[in-house]
Amino acid sequence: MNLSEELEARGLVEQTSAPLKDILSAQRHVYLGADPTADSFHVGHLVPLLTLKRLSDAGHKITLLVGGATGMIGDPKEKGERILLDEKTIAKNAKKLRAQLSHILGKRVPIVDNANWLSKIRLLDFLRDIGKHFTVNEMVKRDLIKKRLDTQDESISYTEFSYGLLQGYDFLALYQKKGIDLQIGGSDQWTNILSGVELIRRKLGKEAFAFTGPIVTDSTGKKFGKSEGNAVWLDPKKTSPFQFYQFWLNLPDAGIEKYLNIYTFLSLMEIGALMEMHKRSPGERQAQETLARLVTELVHGPAATASAIAATSALFGNRSIDQLSTIERDIVLAEAPSLTLSKKQLEEGYSLAEALTNGGLAKSRSDARRLITAGSVMLGGFLIEKPDQEVHLGDLKNGAVLVRKGKRGTMVIALK
Numbered sequence: 001m002n003l004s005e006e007l008e009a010r011g012l013v014e015q016t017s018a019p020l021k022d023i024l025s026a027q028r029h030v031y032l033g034a035d036p037t038a039d040s041f042h043v044g045h046l047v048p049l050l051t052l053k054r055l056s057d058a059g060h061k062i063t064l065l066v067g068g069a070t071g072m073i074g075d076p077k078e079k080g081e082r083i084l085l086d087e088k089t090i091a092k093n094a095k096k097l098r099a100q101l102s103h104i105l106g107k108r109v110p111i112v113d114n115a116n117w118l119s120k121i122r123l124l125d126f127l128r129d130i131g132k133h134f135t136v137n138e139m140v141k142r143d144l145i146k147k148r149l150d151t152q153d154e155s156i157s158y159t160e161f162s163y164g165l166l167q168g169y170d171f172l173a174l175y176q177k178k179g180i181d182l183q184i185g186g187s188d189q190w191t192n193i194l195s196g197v198e199l200i201r202r203k204l205g206k207e208a209f210a211f212t213g214p215i216v217t218d219s220t221g222k223k224f225g226k227s228e229g230n231a232v233w234l235d236p237k238k239t240s241p242f243q244f245y246q247f248w249l250n251l252p253d254a255g256i257e258k259y260l261n262i263y264t265f266l267s268l269m270e271i272g273a274l275m276e277m278h279k280r281s282p283g284e285r286q287a288q289e290t291l292a293r294l295v296t297e298l299v300h301g302p303a304a305t306a307s308a309i310a311a312t313s314a315l316f317g318n319r320s321i322d323q324l325s326t327i328e329r330d331i332v333l334a335e336a337p338s339l340t341l342s343k344k345q346l347e348e349g350y351s352l353a354e355a356l357t358n359g360g361l362a363k364s365r366s367d368a369r370r371l372i373t374a375g376s377v378m379l380g381g382f383l384i385e386k387p388d389q390e391v392h393l394g395d396l397k398n399g400a401v402l403v404r405k406g407k408r409g410t411m412v413i414a415l416k
Contacts, residue, residue, distance in 0.1 A: 044224030068115030171196020322397030
């Protein structure tokens with residue numbers, strides 16, 4: 001199976017400016033654009049980033065364009081105008097995105113900034129040399145612009161309206177300066193991407209190419225992003241490796257094969273075999289565990305992934321908290337609901353029912369006592385059925401003990 005067939009089989013192709021097999025039949029110089037409107041990529045951005053890696057691994061040259069200029073405008077979104085960022089913030093964000101990309105791709109990637117040419121072009125030259133190749137008629141028909149104009153109480157400024165022309169000019173500049181002849185991106189960028197293909201054809205009489213990938217959505221059907229409030233960030237300070245691992249681990253079965261195809265480098269045959277095992281024993285969640293491990297390793301590395309897996313096993317599996325390393329224990333304490341008690345409180349004996357209530361696993365002490373009597377509570381791996389059970393200093397190993405309620409309810413009691 002060649003690259004074009006594999007990309008299509010994985011569901012990584014939405015729109016193409018020509019048949020994909022023709023586009024990829026020759027070695028291309030590919031670019032992906034990213035506006036630094038945030039200081040981190042999120043899992044939605046991973047789709048084109050990993051497609052860029054696949055193209056690179058297949059021998060195509062790659063370049064990342066960081067939109068130091070276009071980032072100060074922001075491409076049109078479905079609702080409302082974007083907040084305009086200052087140059088200092090854009091530069092800070094761009095630096096962090098560069099570092100993330102190099103880590104994910106495992107190599108230094110040539111990076112260009114469109115501020116290098118867009119900040120120098122004169123307005124009259126832009127209008128005469130670029131603007132004349134686009135009509136307002138075709139621009140207002142573009143999906144997002146049309147939707148904004150057709151929505152009551154919505155409008156679009158000339159600033160956002162001009163974004164497609166700027167992105168088209170980017171492709172023209174890169175074609176002329178570096179011989180870049182293929183642009184990729186998300187399907188929501190298709191009309192902007194196509195602007196560059198058309199501009200190169202109309203202005204230079206040359207052929208350039210483009211294709212887009214899918215916009216991946218969460219389990220509710222929303223696309224990932226900060227504007228939707230559901231971004232799962234690649235920056236460990238914004239979404240910890242443990243939380244990142246948990247996101248993939250807790251995905252529902254519906255769509256899990258699609259995620260494996262898009263986000264992992266397992267072969268299609270390996271994914272097929274994994275899904276067959278998953279269908280036979282869905283309760284073991286082998287597909288989710290494999291996906292979570294591979295994507296977390298790709299983004300955060302093997303060490304952070306191993307710690308996230310160990311912490312998960314302690315919180316939701318059979319591993320004892322006292323078997324964890326210092327780093328893994330710190331993860332558990334940081335991520336799980338916790339209750340800190342003094343040495344004196346534990347020496348005197350602290351009510352487990354009160355601990356469940358104060359730790360958020362029970363609504364009240366009577367609810368906590370009911371849960372204990374029903375056999376739904378474990379303390380340090382032991383089933384507790386006495387409603388008046390107390391927690392003592394000896395229950396804490398290395399200064400902490402895990403309390404479980406049912407299959408997924410967990411909290412940590414820690415020594416102050």
